Amino acid sequence: MKLNTAKITAPGLWDEIRAHEGKQFLTKKGLPFTYTIKGGELFTDRRERSITRSTFEKAYEKLIQDRTGERAPMKIVGPKTLNVYGAPYVWAVFVGIGLIEEQIYVQQELEV
Numbered sequence: 001m002k003l004n005t006a007k008i009t010a011p012g013l014w015d016e017i018r019a020h021e022g023k024q025f026l027t028k029k030g031l032p033f034t035y036t037i038k039g040g041e042l043f044t045d046r047r048e049r050s051i052t053r054s055t056f057e058k059a060y061e062k063l064i065q066d067r068t069g070e071r072a073p074m075k076i077v078g079p080k081t082l083n084v085y086g087a088p089y090v091w092a093v094f095v096g097i098g099l100i101e102e103q104i105y106v107q108q109e110l111e112v
Helices: 013-019 053-067 087-096
Strands: 035-038 041-044
Touching: 013 053, 041 053, 041 087, 053 087
Parallel strands: none
Antiparallel strands: 035 041
């Protein structure tokens, strides 16, 4: 995983997320979703509860802390290790807006 903090900074994070409102994203498991933003909350079309702006900012800071410094732990490798509410969606949005670069694995059905 590569983190593109030069492209998306903490102050510009929410603006970047807002710019992608209505576009389709995929969770790590390949589930498609779109989202809308109302104030400081993000609502996906797959959930009834919202994910707040502060949750995205907290996740961003966790990624920064995990990747910087000489002895950075580098333990955040996916949504579960991000450990925030709505992590699969937060992770998918971060990948979709280009903050996180990772290889995408697509499962295909095998013909028998």
